[in-house]
Amino acid sequence: MSGSAASVAAFWAAAAPGWIRHADRHDVRGAPLGEVALRSLAVRPGERVLDVGCGCGGTTAALAAAVGGAGVAVGVDLSSAMIETARSRFPAGRHPGLRFLAADVERLDVVPGGPFDAAYSRMVLMLLADPVAGCAAVRRSLRPGGRFAATVFRAGPGNAWLPAAMLGAAPHLGALPPLPVGDEPGPFALAEPRRIDRVLTAAGFVDVAAEPHDVVMAAPDEPDDVAEWLIELGPAGAPFRRATPDAQRAARAGAVKLLARFREPGAGYRIPSALWLITARAPG
Template sequence: MTISFDPIVFKRTTRAQWEEAAEAWHRWGPTIEDWLGEATAVMLRAAAIGDGDRVLDVAAGAGGQTLAAARLVGPAGRVLATDISPAILEYAARVASEAGLSSVQTLEADGEDLFELEEGSFDAAISRVGLIYFPDQQAALTGIHRALRPGGRFSAVVYSTPDRNGFFSIPVGIIRRRAELPAPAPGQPGPFSLGSPGVAEKAFSAAGFHDVTVTTVPSPVRLPTAADCVRFERESFGALHQMLSRLDASDRAAAWQEITSDLTQFETPTGFTGPCEMLVITGTR
């Protein structure tokens, strides 16, 4: 079966899926921060964020990393959280307000079209597991590069390769097989689109970034059971729902059952530990 990739349709369905998953992504916030906390800390250090800085957060989601950046910039700084989903930005704005972080602002924006932002108006930019899902990653990188001042850094968290990310690659593989979906071609969006050696470095360099570095961060997903991991992914991973959309209800249920069975291989007497490895890619304008 041949399925052509339509970036416009992909972006439209991505927005719809994140509108639907926004509440769950927010609700699973503590689990997400436990899982991505170390990679987030590495990203923020690599971006060299400090007191009073202006920070652009691209594909910010519910804002866990937004809040972390806001604490670093302090009341004199500014963090602009952008996302294609207005619903998920509402959660980011709410948690920032509840935390008393007045430096956080939100903007519904397509990460591939940031040209309404003033050129050179940010000291740093970040993106946590967002850049990988952009159909035109080069447009996104070029826009981020333009928004940074000379010497400003952009740092992004992305997945490495499928073999290092069994907690996610196993569900993706099962769904892809059941839905008869081809593997994404080079350059197409997907969770592992920037994970292969040299791919992210090449993309950053093509957008004008220099001194590009890659830091590997082990990021295991720890939950009580495999079933808990499946519930986490089922409720809040928009990419999986997008892939499942071609299956009817019974076939979707069968896919989740198979995923749960396969993920039990990562259960231990002390709980579930799903293999995950993140890369922190950083470049300087």
């Protein structure tokens, strides 16, 4: 993914079918990637909560359940395909207070539906083309004193599953999107805590903190299925879907091989991931 808003939008348009295909799996297996932020926010019944980069809506639905019928949970995402999926997975009639909006958060003055008591974001901020603009819109959408909790990846070694899935698959696929350089949006663009502080402070937040958390994603002992899930969440996803069946088989086998270090045959996969929990508050 390279840095411009247009290339980020193109990346997510191409990635969306993979996220949609694996939405149910990712709600379960990906839950540890956001649990620390959910715990830190501790949303209460009746609150208004924003989910930034909500993908296919599973985390927004969990927030809606936490705020209950008297509260509101709004999920916003750049991908209109993922937002349509979120709406059909969690229909408004069955989930009072739950709303989804397709929009680029960086271009909004405020996210409609606020002011919010709290904002949540799971594994999104490092992928924003202009994280200061995106976080400033989140801050403006919060009430004074409103709280923000988000997760992002720490540096590479604690997240070995990311290169394993991509490097195992890539040799069998067509060209991948350009890999990020420096501060360009990508998995490790906020891996450096000083940048987290700079971005959130420039966006107008106070009490900015980044706390390391090590989590483990669990998945059943289904190597092909686990390989496809992890390939399709990343930059190899779109080339994988365009590949011939033979190339897909080879890509899957390549990823299975490099992901074997996380597998205990008969028991399943335990996939460690190293995160920052970012917390901050809107002034006032």
